[in-house]
Amino acid sequence: MNRPTDIATVLLLGVTAAACDSPGPAAPTLNRPLFAAATITAITATGPLTIADSGSTSLSGGTLHVRDLVLEGPVSGDITGTITTVANVEVVQATGNGTASGTFTISGAAGAWTGHFHGRFDAGVFSGRLVARGTGAYAGQILRGNLAQTGPTTNVVRLTGTILNPGG
Secondary structure, eight states: OOHHHHOOOOOHHHHHHHHHHHHOOOOOOOOOOOOOEEEEEEEEEEEEEEEEEOEEEEETTTTTEEEEEEEEEEEEESOOEEEEEEOOOEEEETTEEEEEEEEEEOOOEEEEEEEEEEEEEEEEEEEEEEEEEEEETTTOOOEEEEESSSSOOOEEEEEEEEETTTTT
């Protein structure tokens, strides 16, 4: 028997056993929630839109094509500020049916919402969906909603949707 090897083995086992019995690190003490609960807020807003730039238009096969149409106007309701949209539109002249999509920004005193929208025209009346991300005081928040033109002869659009605030 090799006595130095046996002693070394016993010492190694003893040190290992002692290390396993020592207390682990203490858990951190929290004085506030680690994660804030997300909140979802229902909103409505309206905005009369006017043409700021008619963009470029062309007509082919009875379909009107509009590129870079800029619409602007005030927004009131649960969201306030000024909206600017840049849209691309395809509408069949005979029926008033078609599609539209583009980008928009709603700028207010505390921040802005920047996003995109898409939708369709049925007999000349627009309806669609939008999604936007907040900046400034709205940073980190997400706006999602439905858009609907309030009537066939009006330029007013109504937004109904939600704002998701992941940080509560």
